[in-house]
Amino acid sequence: MKANELSTSITAMVEAQIPTFIWGPPGIGKSSVVKQVATANNLAFIDLRLALMDPTDLKGIPFYDKEQHQALWAPPSFLPREGEGILFLDELNSAPPAVQASAYQLILDRKVGEYELPDGWAIVAAGNREGDRGVVYRMPSPLANRFVHLDMEVSVEDWRDWAFKAGLDERVIAYIGYKSEDLFSFDPTKNEKSFATPRSWEFVSSLLKSSMNDKLLMETISGAISKERAVNFLSFAKVMHKLPDIEAILSSGNGAYPEEIDVLHALATGMVMAIRQDHSRDRMDNLLTYTLGLQSEFAVMIVQDLQRAGFTMEEQPAFSKWVGKFAYLLA
Numbered sequence: 001m002k003a004n005e006l007s008t009s010i011t012a013m014v015e016a017q018i019p020t021f022i023w024g025p026p027g028i029g030k031s032s033v034v035k036q037v038a039t040a041n042n043l044a045f046i047d048l049r050l051a052l053m054d055p056t057d058l059k060g061i062p063f064y065d066k067e068q069h070q071a072l073w074a075p076p077s078f079l080p081r082e083g084e085g086i087l088f089l090d091e092l093n094s095a096p097p098a099v100q101a102s103a104y105q106l107i108l109d110r111k112v113g114e115y116e117l118p119d120g121w122a123i124v125a126a127g128n129r130e131g132d133r134g135v136v137y138r139m140p141s142p143l144a145n146r147f148v149h150l151d152m153e154v155s156v157e158d159w160r161d162w163a164f165k166a167g168l169d170e171r172v173i174a175y176i177g178y179k180s181e182d183l184f185s186f187d188p189t190k191n192e193k194s195f196a197t198p199r200s201w202e203f204v205s206s207l208l209k210s211s212m213n214d215k216l217l218m219e220t221i222s223g224a225i226s227k228e229r230a231v232n233f234l235s236f237a238k239v240m241h242k243l244p245d246i247e248a249i250l251s252s253g254n255g256a257y258p259e260e261i262d263v264l265h266a267l268a269t270g271m272v273m274a275i276r277q278d279h280s281r282d283r284m285d286n287l288l289t290y291t292l293g294l295q296s297e298f299a300v301m302i303v304q305d306l307q308r309a310g311f312t313m314e315e316q317p318a319f320s321k322w323v324g325k326f327a328y329l330l331a
Helices: 003-016 030-040 055-059 097-109 156-166 170-178 198-207 214-225 227-242 246-252 261-277 281-291 296-308 319-330
Strands: 020-023 044-049 061-065 070-074 084-090 120-127 148-151
Touching: 003 020, 003 030, 003 120, 003 148, 003 156, 020 030, 030 044, 030 084, 030 120, 055 097, 097 120, 156 170, 156 198, 156 261, 156 296, 170 198, 170 227, 170 261, 198 214, 214 227, 227 261, 246 261, 246 281, 261 281, 261 296, 281 296, 281 319, 296 319
Parallel strands: 020 120, 020 148, 044 084, 084 120
Antiparallel strands: 061 070
16 A cells, blocks of 8 residues: 555544554655554554563553452553553564563453553554564464554655655655655665665755765765665756756746756756745746646646645646646646
């Protein structure tokens, strides 16, 4: 499933309080999707890493109750006591079998020891696949049968939409639009220390804001996405100086039209980000007017990115001309 499809499915599972397990390779944003679902639905979010726990950490510690003359379990403080939310069990299949076993009752019966999960809370878990070369344990059949299992896949379109909203560096967004295969390069058959994932590209975006010199930046970015991709990305980033004046285009609707494909990708991303940061009827109309002279694939890319961001253009004077020229590409 793509991220947006996964969000819809998780939302339905949370509403029905059906335990859900998300499978996927490392770094593709499994936990981010679950957290976004919680935020979008005004739900609390608790992230538990069971791989770091002992069996008693979840069930609690036994103690002797003098009044009742019996042993009771003192539940851990990190489990929710009230309200509504998502209890996220991340890296569940990386936890030792004894810890996974301690989660059986919580997942199926919504209680463990003396503790009972409040009615407003749902359980979602996630983990890497067994073939991803991570530290994972085969999930026992009784535990697996307690979940609805969903597989997450990488989608460039979904990632670009998220990256715009998250404010990632426009050079990163433009590069992935230009070379989409570099968004995710993990290969479990190779013993690579650094490889490209949505998570590592987020690291790159943060590194670009640092004050490192070019040499250190190259070496550091290489440690996030590999040397080859770092060279390609930084070479691409240098084309940004070839861009026409984006603000002038949005102010007038006129401007030069680059011919290089990499520059066009950077231009398309830059204009979408500029509109998202400061949009008005006139600026939108000037953008649409300018795209009438762009290569068709980039004119369509810009409008689709704006539509995914929630912008409507039907009432813009220039949109009828845009539709007349490019609508056949949307069929």
